[in-house]
Amino acid sequence: MDSGLTMQLPFIEPFDLVSTLESGQAHRWRKESHWYVGVIRGNLIKIKQGKFSVTFHSAPATEESIIPLISNYFRLEENLETIYMEINKDFHVASMIERYRGMRILCQEPWECMVAFICSANSNISRIGATMETLSEHFGKPITLDGITRYSFPNPYQLASATEAELRRLGLGFRAPYVAYATKAVAEGSLELETLRNFTYQEAKAKLMQISGIGPKIADCILIFSLDKLEAFPIDVWVRRALTEWYFEGRKVRDDILLQWAQQYFGPYAGYAQQYLFHGRRLQK
DNA sequence: GGTGCACCTGTTAC
């Protein structure tokens, strides 16, 4: 029953599965005994990290066939040590790197990532996950693995069958019209998310912010967590606290100024610095 | 061009 495929650690060092999955990037991973269970692009995945290896099971795709997808999702080909050297500008970052060594930025499916972060506005981690699960159960397709059943995240056409009123009933609140509108834009082809990968950071961000419900913070989340823009630097309440307390002597500084400063200070991998500062500052509350 | 406030409603904090 536990005869899954094993990946050896040397291949992916450093790697911290728990920090990666519990740092607020993805919202559908659930702990089931010693496994993390979630869905990646229509595949139900069980994954756990031992001392020397990472083990996973999958369905419907076989473990062997899904290695490239897993590798892409966790950015295993990325050299973290190089990135650490780039962003390690001071003892604040250094201590977070030391504490969460191996935490990786995920590469998620842009469409799902966009919906999740539109739903994140003025909400909380727990509720965002519940919302994503509700959408999946209502509009996705069931997938079963080792007796566990979860649902795929609905594609744009599946979710387009939901009316704004229905989304409100499912608990999206004031975000319902935003999700409905963004879904329509993707389903109709006026917003081509995958194309944004070829845009510059600024161009892609401007394009995303044309969508009602997507402001600078949510645009940056979509860009860093699904579109390979590692210079994106989402400024939420925790990052704002970390930056102003640690770098601006507690002064009140506008977000656009903070963003400009952070990208200049941390460089092309600023987004990685953001993730470590965010995670560290949020857990120390 | 910058600032302040309402927004749905589930969680969390007394």
Add this chain to the structure above:
DNA sequence: AGTAACAGGTGCA
């Protein structure tokens, strides 16, 4: 148990 404040922001006055 019951109530109030808050929550991974954004759009609009």
